[in-house]
Amino acid sequence: MRYAMAIDTKKCVGCSDCVVACQTENDVPIGHCRDWVVEVMDGTYPELEMELRSERCNHCENSPCVRCCPTGASHYSDGGIVLVTKNECIGCSACITSCPYDARYVHPDGYVDKCTFCLHRVKKGMQPACVAVCPTKCMYFGDLDDPRSEVSEVLKKRKYKTLIPEAGTKPQLYFLI
Amino acid sequence: MKSRRQFLKISSLSAAGLVFGGGLLETFADNLLKSNQSYFKGPYDFTRTPTYCEVCFWKCAGWVHKDENGRIKKIIGNDDDPNCNGRFCPRGTGGVGMYFDEDRLKTPLIRTDERGKQSFREATWDEAFDYIAAKMNKIKEEHGPECTALFTHGSGGKYFGNLLKGFGSNNIAAPSYAQCRGPREVAFIATFGQGINSPENTDIRDTKCLVLIGSHLGENMHNGQVQEMSDAIDKGTTIITVDPRFSTVASKSKYWLPIKPSTDMALLLSWMNVIISEGLYDKEYIEKYAFGFEELKAHVQSFTPEWAYGITTIKPQQIRDTAREMAHAAPAVIVHPGRHVTWYGDDTQRLRAVAILNALLGSWGRRGGFYNPAKASVPHFHLPDFPTPNKDWRAAMGGKYKLADLALASGVCEATIPSPEMSCSIKGWIVNGTNLINTLPDQKKTIAAIQALDLLVVVDTMPMEITGYADVVLPECTYLERYDSLRISQGRVPSIALRMPAVDPLYNTKPAFWMARELAKKLDLLQYFPFETIEEEIDWELKQVGSSLEEMQRIGVKLMDREVDDLYFGEDEDVEFYTNTGKIELYSTALEGEGFDPMPVFTQHPEPSEGFYRLIYGRAPMHTFSRTANNPNLTDLMDENTVWVNPKVAKEWGLKNDQYVYLENQDGVISDFKIKVRVTERIRWDSVYMVHGFGHADKRLTRAFGKGVSDTQMITNVMLDPIMGGTGMRGNFVTFRFDNKKTEV
Ligand code: SF4
Ligand code: SF4
Ligand code: SF4
Numbered sequence: 003m004r005y006a007m008a009i010d011t012k013k014c015v016g017c018s019d020c021v022v023a024c025q026t027e028n029d030v031p032i033g034h035c036r037d038w039v040v041e042v043m044d045g046t047y048p049e050l051e052m053e054l055r056s057e058r059c060n061h062c063e064n065s066p067c068v069r070c071c072p073t074g075a076s077h078y079s080d081g082g083i084v085l086v087t088k089n090e091c092i093g094c095s096a097c098i099t100s101c102p103y104d105a106r107y108v109h110p111d112g113y114v115d116k117c118t119f120c121l122h123r124v125k126k127g128m129q130p131a132c133v134a135v136c137p138t139k140c141m142y143f144g145d146l147d148d149p150r151s152e153v154s155e156v157l158k159k160r161k162y163k164t165l166i167p168e169a170g171t172k173p174q175l176y177f178l179i
Numbered sequence: 180m181k182s183r184r185q186f187l188k189i190s191s192l193s194a195a196g197l198v199f200g201g202g203l204l205e206t207f208a209d210n211l212l213k214s215n216q217s218y219f220k221g222p223y224d225f226t227r228t229p230t231y232c233e234v235c236f237w238k239c240a241g242w243v244h245k246d247e248n249g250r251i252k253k254i255i256g257n258d259d260d261p262n263c264n265g266r267f268c269p270r271g272t273g274g275v276g277m278y279f280d281e282d283r284l285k286t287p288l289i290r291t292d293e294r295g296k297q298s299f300r301e302a303t304w305d306e307a308f309d310y311i312a313a314k315m316n317k318i319k320e321e322h323g324p325e326c327t328a329l330f331t332h333g334s335g336g337k338y339f340g341n342l343l344k345g346f347g348s349n350n351i352a353a354p355s356y357a358q359c360r361g362p363r364e365v366a367f368i369a370t371f372g373q374g375i376n377s378p379e380n381t382d383i384r385d386t387k388c389l390v391l392i393g394s395h396l397g398e399n400m401h402n403g404q405v406q407e408m409s410d411a412i413d414k415g416t417t418i419i420t421v422d423p424r425f426s427t428v429a430s431k432s433k434y435w436l437p438i439k440p441s442t443d444m445a446l447l448l449s450w451m452n453v454i455i456s457e458g459l460y461d462k463e464y465i466e467k468y469a470f471g472f473e474e475l476k477a478h479v480q481s482f483t484p485e486w487a488y489g490i491t492t493i494k495p496q497q498i499r500d501t502a503r504e505m506a507h508a509a510p511a512v513i514v515h516p517g518r519h520v521t522w523y524g525d526d527t528q529r530l531r532a533v534a535i536l537n538a539l540l541g542s543w544g545r546r547g548g549f550y551n552p553a554k555a556s557v558p559h560f561h562l563p564d565f566p567t568p569n570k571d572w573r574a575a576m577g578g579k580y581k582l583a584d585l586a587l588a589s590g591v592c593e594a595t596i597p598s599p600e601m602s603c604s605i606k607g608w609i610v611n612g613t614n615l616i617n618t619l620p621d622q623k624k625t626i627a628a629i630q631a632l633d634l635l636v637v638v639d640t641m642p643m644e645i646t647g648y649a650d651v652v653l654p655e656c657t658y659l660e661r662y663d664s665l666r667i668s669q670g671r672v673p674s675i676a677l678r679m680p681a682v683d684p685l686y687n688t689k690p691a692f693w694m695a696r697e698l699a700k701k702l703d704l705l706q707y708f709p710f711e712t713i714e715e716e717i718d719w720e721l722k723q724v725g726s727s728l729e730e731m732q733r734i735g736v737k738l739m740d741r742e743v744d745d746l747y748f749g750e751d752e753d754v755e756f757y758t759n760t761g762k763i764e765l766y767s768t769a770l771e772g773e774g775f776d777p778m779p780v781f782t783q784h785p786e787p788s789e790g791f792y793r794l795i796y797g798r799a800p801m802h803t804f805s806r807t808a809n810n811p812n813l814t815d816l817m818d819e820n821t822v823w824v825n826p827k828v829a830k831e832w833g834l835k836n837d838q839y840v841y842l843e844n845q846d847g848v849i850s851d852f853k854i855k856v857r858v859t860e861r862i863r864w865d866s867v868y869m870v871h872g873f874g875h876a877d878k879r880l881t882r883a884f885g886k887g888v889s890d891t892q893m894i895t896n897v898m899l900d901p902i903m904g905g906t907g908m909r910g911n912f913v914t915f916r917f918d919n920k921k922t923e924v
Contacts (some may be wrong), residue, residue: 009233015397015428016397017405017817018269019400022272022273023253047864048425048437053430135256138407158638
């Protein structure tokens, strides 16, 4: 089992609904976020191009955050999902420094927090909160080892990229282009 | 000939004949109450309760979820709701913030000093109602009951409306008409005999070509439309976007036409020219359904793409290419009517051009164009007749704007300022859920009108600017804490939705139904409120259509069958349109009859003088109106607006990204607050852009106060639409200032 997410940059309108849905689902404190939206611009008026994409932890297959965590709080869970065990985390922030994607933040309660791919929902057969809410239905989630999962299907059909592949982290967040 | 329109009229009268979709009960069995006790007593036993969203007018139906402590946790869409298909927009998802906002109005307030000064004392509900009733009765005695008005945006409007009508006035206005979509309704009624209404009857799901003119779908999160646009993108639809700004949807378009602002009419006319001169129009459709084609053909003959190029700066080849692209997709093409179309005062005419273009392409009544919507029909309890007012809202318009079919908020506001020309000056306002200070253009005028009032009652959940001017402030509970009247929607499938309280109201806040009824008691108007509770009223209504409150509490949304599947015109169908000629009027006899151009003409609009830039304003997906700027969850996403400046302009002024500036408009109005500069290629050099709804001036809005600039404050030049009184608000120009002498508070 290998959980992954694909996000269609051709459909994302950058509305940040995914961010609010995550916030209410996971009690992310106001002022912090586990996912966020990026706008990339290119060109000069009127020859312009723009990409919008919703980003979050890449649940890297080769993740520096897990490797550098001194307590083992950061670990791989079901289907490769990278998690932080709250009460094992000492808030040293080593993982924050090692993550090339800036995907983690320090929770006001002193531990490090980040996207969990909503494992608690996934276990119940539901989609992550961001995927379920997205009004443009531009996010696909599923098991890459299952060739018939939504995410496998869409990656077969479409061109895609990952972020900072040169970091060698093997991210499991794919952007359809 | 069988008249389709007449048939529709008949079918909507026979409400009892409506049939419900079966099987819903079983599907939702798992959402039943924990135990099967009385639904009326304790709705809070639900772990999720149905609602429909009150953050914008789209009214998506959803579920409010609570945690194990019975505290509101999240709101998600109802899968069965055709308005949202189980997915809320960011504002709807962030609706929880409205409930948790500690800045909410908490108890009734009565003003203790002059209007506009923030001096209030807390009052009991009874005191507040006594105060209002006494003042209303005094106005009635001295000036007549028609000298009262209601401004409303939101669900409570129905009950305050009944109160006002019972009192003897029908001055009931919503800014959503004259400040937003009115010109579009009048234009489409003049052309097709039918308006667009809400949610729009655009068949985006099945369209092959979507043309957006100044309509930034996706930034204006009109949920259902955004969802359908996304589906259409999947299917490879062509999007053509006309916008001086590189909007989100421009970046998803095959063609982006970066038009010079205020010249859209020229583009529309030249598109017609190409479509007619190249014979690309739907000949059969036009022959069968349209009136005035020959006149139109002659009219647009000179509006060539070369002519339009000089005006719009759009290359002739692009005009031809896009016209052909539309014709190629026809009739599955939508030249989108837009929303908030009050731009330059000739808006009804511009929307007429949009309607005519759609007619030429044969998209009205066709798959992928505009479908025929069906509205759910739920009978309301028969109230005793309302007294006939001596003067109605039309009188307040001084005989102007005969084609407007609803009262104009700006007109009612104007009619409040005493003037020899006005037949009736209004003395009392009830304002329900609309922050008129930031909603109506020309703040100075709004304030002048307010100062002339004998009574201003404001019903709101938040201390919006308008509450600062009120004599009495009535704190409403949020939509998460109350019942409201049923949502009765139009769509491909008609639907109804229930809103019920998920929790008890916080503080000393109350729902509008209760307030209106208590006031009715004091005013001796209880006959217009036959039900003691709103639950009873809703239950009565639901039973008329074979449902019940109990059922709706479990399912939230109910779909109703269309009597006939007439989404589109049938092959060879004879259709009679509700126009004077019974045809689609390319040449408008109604407009001609009132002395206006029967076919749209191009007029040149003023341009900014040296050093000034056209103020373009719009939406961000995470905020709506000026209503959400203080919502903790949404403020977290965007807490101020920025002024978008082209790099060339920034260089000229030495402006840097993130620097704060003040704005000054052509009339010398300097913004109260400062705004952050965003240097971006996404805006033309002759314009600046900002998101509407910021720059709040009421200190009680602790998160929103002083953040960004209020575009409304900068809009002092209003170009009135002579046809229906719409307030054109795109004719204002601003320049940059580095300080404000009035120094900020
Ligand atoms: S909710 Fe969907 S459309 Fe909106 S920003 Fe997130 S991914 Fe993009
Ligand atoms: S994105 Fe960062 S936090 Fe997430 S798995 Fe990769 S390295 Fe770790
Ligand atoms: S579109 Fe968004 S704000 Fe409007 S009703 Fe729907 S969820 Fe609420």
